Amino acid sequence: xxxxxxxxxxxxxxxxxxxxxxxxVKLRNRIERAWAQIDVQLRRRYDLIPNLIETVNGYxxxxxxxxxxxxxxxxxxxxxxxxxxxxxxxxxxxSALRSLFAVSEAYPDLEANQAFLQLQEELSATExxxxxxxxxxxxxxxxxxxxxxxxxxxxxxxxxxxRPREYFEADGSARGPVQVDF
Numbered sequence: 001x002x003x004x005x006x007x008x009x010x011x012x013x014x015x016x017x018x019x020x021x022x023x024x025v026k027l028r029n030r031i032e033r034a035w036a037q038i039d040v041q042l043r044r045r046y047d048l049i050p051n052l053i054e055t056v057n058g059y060x061x062x063x064x065x066x067x068x069x070x071x072x073x074x075x076x077x078x079x080x081x082x083x084x085x086x087x088x089x090x091x092x093x094x095s096a097l098r099s100l101f102a103v104s105e106a107y108p109d110l111e112a113n114q115a116f117l118q119l120q121e122e123l124s125a126t127e128x129x130x131x132x133x134x135x136x137x138x139x140x141x142x143x144x145x146x147x148x149x150x151x152x153x154x155x156x157x158x159x160x161x162x163r164p165r166e167y168f169e170a171d172g173s174a175r176g177p178v179q180v181d182f
Contacts, residue, residue, distance in 0.1 A: 020153055024162050027144040031165055034137035035083075038168065041130045042077065042090065048126065049074050049097075052119045056100060070096040083166040090130075097123070134168045141165045 053067055073093040080089035101120070145164045148157035156162070 017156065020156055021160070024144075024147060024153060024157060024160075027140065027147055028162065030140045031137070031144055034133070034140045038086075038130065038133040038137055041126060041133050042086075045093075045123065045126045045130060046074055046078055048119060048123050049093075052100070052116070052123065055116045055119060066096070066099050070100050072096075083168055087168050094127075138167050138169075141167055 049070060053070060056067060070093070073089070073096040077086070077089040077093045080086040147153050148162045148164065
């Protein structure tokens, strides 16, 4: 009788450990999926920028510094690796784009240009998608990090190489107001 009770408890324990492990794997995979969604939206954003620059170029040829800053920031964002580096590059690109849109306000013909307006609208919609994807990623990282640091999951997480993940965070300069200087 005692043997059956111990066997039953052993089976329950094994099932519990398997469920715990599967939960950690599920959270880790959600983080990967969430990061992939951020990447998709950022790539969409990066693909829109050359068209936007080309449209602005025709109107604002003497605003070369702003256009070049956007181009450099886009290149840096495309080359960024890892969460922290991607977040920093993305903040720099956002700042450069805000400057570009500020330049566009000085050119009424540009603001009336249908192609520019359409690109600006697409970029704005993409910014919303990027913000949502970041939030989803950070929420998923929060659940995962909490899980691997909570008992009883932490008993499995350490030996099975479940490591904390980084949040997608803006750096200090991106949190304040943008300074546009002409």
